[in-house]
Amino acid sequence: MDNQELQNDYKKLYEAEREKTEVLLSKIEESEKEIEELRFKLDRIKNSFAWKLSVPLRKGLHFYEKTRDRLTRYGSIPGLMRKVRSKIQERKNMKRHGTASFPTPEEAKSQRETVFEHKVKFSILVPLYNTPEKFLTDMLDSVKNQTYENWELCLADGSDHEHAYVGEICAKYKAEDSRIVYHVLDHNYGISGNTNECLKLASGDYIGLFDHDDILHPAALFEYAKAINETGADYIYCDEITFEGDSIDHMIVLHFKPDFAIDNLRGNNYICHFSAFSRELLDEAGVFRSAYDGSQDHDMILRLTAKARKVYHVPKALYYWRSHKASVAQDINAKTYAVDAAKRAVHDHILDVYGMDAKVESTRAFPTIFRIRYPLLEKPLISIVIPNKDHMEDLSRCVESIVSKSTYPNYEIIVVENNSETKEIFDYYKALEHNERIRVVKYEGDFNYSRINNFGVSFAGGKYVLLLNNDMKIITREWMEELLMYAQRPDVAAVGGKLYYADNSIQHAGIVIGLGAHRAAGHTHYKDDKMHLGYMGRLCYAQDVTAVTGACLLVERKQYEEIGGLDETFSVAFNDVDFCLKLRKAGYLNVFTPFCELFHYESKTRGMEEGEKLRRFQNEVALFQKKWRAELEAGDPYFNPNFSLDYSDYTIK
Missing domain, CATH: 3.90.550.10 (Spore Coat Polysaccharide Biosynthesis Protein SpsA; Chain A)
Known part of the structure; x- marks a missing residue:
């Protein structure tokens, strides 16, 4: 046997073992998700009235931890008290929608x-x-x-x-x-x-x-x-x-x-x-x-x-x-046949509209809240664009998670280098040269997030562009497939995933315009636990939203170019929301899917910007409010006007 034959045999053996490894990793991921859901169900039992009634001492034992967690979430005792007061007021507000709402x-x-x-x-x-x-x-x-x-x-x-x-x-x-x-x-x-x-x-x-x-x-x-x-x-x-x-x-x-x-x-x-x-x-x-x-x-x-x-x-x-x-x-169990009928209804509807034989599955939220798996019609090249300045640890973690976890076979990574200074990042760029999927392109201008991404997209060879922050880590192995199954539809443009902070609290699950203290835009279910079901189960199914974060956003390249890419007058804030609003104005839907999950290591304890950064943020708030005044006055179509814009958790006014 000559050297070439030996190399071929080793290559076949390597490929066979690699495929086995991929299968095992997929099984491990599914098992981890099952364990997580079982823990969630166990927590439900432990938080039930019967459990609390039978073990009242548990409240005392966990009082300190709960108080500490709540203070962490709401920032201070006054912040926690404001939230408690808002919930009490919300219970009062509920009554307005009963007989009190009947006409005089x-x-x-x-x-x-x-x-x-x-x-x-x-x-x-x-x-x-x-x-x-x-x-x-x-x-x-x-x-x-x-x-x-x-x-x-x-x-x-x-x-x-x-x-x-x-x-x-x-x-x-x-x-x-x-x-x-x-x-x-x-x-x-x-x-x-x-x-x-x-x-x-x-x-x-x-x-x-x-x-x-x-x-x-x-x-x-x-x-x-x-x-x-x-x-x-x-x-x-x-x-x-x-x-x-x-x-x-x-x-x-x-x-x-x-x-x-x-x-x-x-x-x-x-x-x-x-x-x-x-x-x-x-x-x-x-x-x-x-x-x-x-x-x-x-x-x-x-x-x-x-x-x-x-x-x-x-x-x-x-x-x-x-x-x-x-x-x-x-209780849906009173009519169990309703679940199968609903699955058939959704399946047949999708088949009629798109000609796609989608799989419709019940979720942990409720038997008639569905996860829909659209078949991929093709597997086109996806160009992942990652802006970066220094931050070698963040970038390496992000790139390594993409390379090691992604099951989607056809992608390229374009790192947009922006005025880095450390030796370690350039050494890392040098190490990336061995991977033919990865390119580093150099942007030399001042920092402008929109301009940097537009520059990176100009090098993209893919049919689809995936904007990704450098401080991300992939959780879902089929993350690109989950995004692409929606982006491939002719009525959809931007698609975003569910992002978590390092402590498993939610950073992004869709964006609502007008939400937050500045009344520009904010994230729903912000800082909720990752296993939270969401308002009426919204964290358990893909849905239409006004906008998704640019930290992880997939869009077809021709749609990106159709609306002129990211508006470079938004150098830091609201460029992604503005981008999504332009896509909606062009007639497309934007979709959030909770089945594409990533960690986002952005600091959730970071305070309000100060000095020049604060002035820049305020200017971009004003610019956004002026540009989209009509849409802000009309209200976000996916956020009911009965909800308060002061909270991200669907608190009733």
């Missing part, structure tokens, strides 16, 4: 007397099935008490003979109000079939979907008629409250929703109640499909919004979702 007699009279140019007729569909008497009368009364009076209530009753009182109650209400249309079904057709039977009774030009055990706010139809007349919307939805017991003021959850966000809807049926849509839109999308029973609403909402001309969100709690032992509001 004067307001109700004014709403009844309002004359709209388009006098919309709403057909409210309610399939009945063995509805408890209290739930039924509450539902019927909430429709009868609507301040907007051009409606009809279409009831299709599939109840069995043991629940004959359902028909008796409906007959009584029908005799009192001719707008109530009641029909007894010859048998139970299931939730979709029964709803379609309701539809046959409807004569309105807008259809509303209402569950038989829930309650409508008295002004719900008035607000919807107003929205239709002002915006021309053909699909409308609102915020909602989950309550238990006999009063809507016994609130469990206040769900304040974003404006229409398609990726949120795929990951979680956040729209849910109360949906109303035009008859024309329904005729185009089609009726309810029994194959998706249990999640027939999710399937219908995906189809309707895909064809809607204007989806409008009324940012008011106008629907009250009753939680009881047989309801999905209390």
Whole structure:
């Protein structure tokens, strides 16, 4: 055997062992994630009421640690007390959205007397099935008490003979109000079939979907008629409250929703109640499909919004979702088939829209909060652009984590050297020369983050550009795949991941404009623990956001160039937010995915800049506010106006 054959054999052996190592490393990573989730579930148990009741001494034993952690998070005892006071106030604020929000007699009279140019007729569909008497009368009364009076209530009753009182109650209400249309079904057709039977009774030009055990706010139809007349919307939805017991003021959850966000809807049926849509839109999308029973609403909402001309969100709690032992509001296990139906609905929707056979999986947050794995249509070259000045330790850690952990095969690294001075960094650059994936290019001007990145991108050969800070460390081995699966879609531009500080608290999970003391932009869920589920599970599914941080941002090269790259007038701050706003203005979506995870070693204890740096920051705040005044005044579409802009944790105003 000659030397060449021997080298070939060694090479094959090396490749085989390398592949085995990659498989083992992937298994280790998955095991680590499983361990982390099990620890999270254990923490949930330990923090439960029963646990605390059984071991009250635990509170005392951990008092010091908890106080220390909270002080670390909020900065001081006054900071902690401000947060406590805000939470107490938030509980008080919740009550504003219950019966206290109902119109006064004067307001109700004014709403009844309002004359709209388009006098919309709403057909409210309610399939009945063995509805408890209290739930039924509450539902019927909430429709009868609507301040907007051009409606009809279409009831299709599939109840069995043991629940004959359902028909008796409906007959009584029908005799009192001719707008109530009641029909007894010859048998139970299931939730979709029964709803379609309701539809046959409807004569309105807008259809509303209402569950038989829930309650409508008295002004719900008035607000919807107003929205239709002002915006021309053909699909409308609102915020909602989950309550238990006999009063809507016994609130469990206040769900304040974003404006229409398609990726949120795929990951979680956040729209849910109360949906109303035009008859024309329904005729185009089609009726309810029994194959998706249990999640027939999710399937219908995906189809309707895909064809809607204007989806409008009324940012008011106008629907009250009753939680009881047989309801999905209390326990999805009451209708386990709903999970599989929802997965099929999302899968089939994605297949229809993109032709992609995506995988839809439940997450740790909730069985119907989904992780979606889009298949990669191709594996194009990704150019990772990393600006750097000195900081050899940060850069080497970042580069080493990319090289050692990344499973994506087709990438290059472009380090943009910016006026470094230390010998060790230039020695490190020299050591990088052996790696053909890595290039160091020299930028000699004054520090300007935007200009440095634009300079680096000019050397990029990839179809996609990945802006990355030098103080990052990769956690997720498939981090580039997780970003690319969204960036490859024609409707998406910037995609960002979930970033943690070294102590596992969250540094970045999406950016909201107007958030923070300076009212320019801020990060949501800032400094929350990495295992936190987020508001309504938002830290557990990919979603549309206004902006993502430039510390880790993937975008197609042609989109980067289409909007002129980073605006160099923002030399340090807000260049990434400005960049993302330009992409949105060009018609693209920006996406945050929690399934791409990295450490960001930026100091979270770093205080406000001083002197010249502070003046520069203030100037860039003013520049950002002037440039995007209209967007700031309108409010972030993905951050409900009922939330305070003083906090990153979705505190209610």
